[in-house]
């Protein structure tokens with residue numbers, strides 16, 4: 001379907017309780033993202049494009065300083081995940097609805113759309129609400145049981161028409177077939193570096209001609225001075241979101257062995273080796289970037 005003129009209105013709101021005590025600890029609140037699409041040809045989800053993510057405040061690393069274990073996507077993280085990711089990844093709140101917009105352009109009738117490492121299904125819902133075909137299926141996969149359980153509940157509460165299947169599984173084993181859009185939104189960085197090429201090559205094989213892979217990652221930088229600045233800017237962002245220096249340091253330690261970043265050049269080399277000839281960076285905020293690779 002050709003995309004006509006589009007007017008998007010986007011804003012982020014917090015509940016009055018959260019606004020009154022923005023740095024409070026352990027207060028339950030609701031992160032509300034209002035997203036309204038108005039396509040001038042009359043199509044589009046209109047007010048159904050409202051994404052509402054319930055979340056408790058992330059204070060996981062604010063407790064007594066002790067030994068910090070490896071980060072895990074467990075039930076404790078699930079409870080605070082929307083708050084955690086939006087206060088940790090600069091630009092996340094804008095990227096998610098824009099992934100829906102990209103999917104709307106690349107989706108093909110009768111095809112499958114994949115959200116690999118879907119967490120609570122933010123990208124799945126953004127795409128579900130933006131896609132204009134009824135005969136498309138969204139396949140959302142995550143390896144964390146706690147994430148999948150909550151994601152199923154969130155998807156069930158949404159009444160958009162496009163069918164969604166949420167399953168527990170490892171992206172390394174996922175069957176990718178007849179795909180027009182594949183999303184890896186901050187997932188690849190959690191795979192062992194040696195396993196990344198095989199996955200990207202398999203995704204290329206499963207994509208239809210004209211389909212797109214959307215790959216969002218935190219980047220690292222070869223130039224030491226730039227790496228230092230990017231790290232400082234990211235920590236400044238986290239401080240501005242209410243995280244303390246202690247929380248920032250403890251989360252960093254927890255992620256050390258779990259999340260391994262690549263440079264943008266490494267991502268581009270991997271995508272090229274898989275067969276992608278058209279690769280563009282469509283979003284960038286500090287060290288967080290999203291590439292789109294078109295087959």
Ligand code: GEK
Pocket residue numbers: 073085116117118119120121122123141142143144147169170171172184185186187190191
């Ligand atoms: C979002 N995409 O909100 N197989 C499947 N899932 C995995 C694997 C694997 N091998 N490894 C990690 N995950 C989401 C955000 S979060 C990013 C993605 C972050 C899952 C893991 O369980 C977690 O849910 C997700 O990838 C990464 O748009 O927290 O920085």
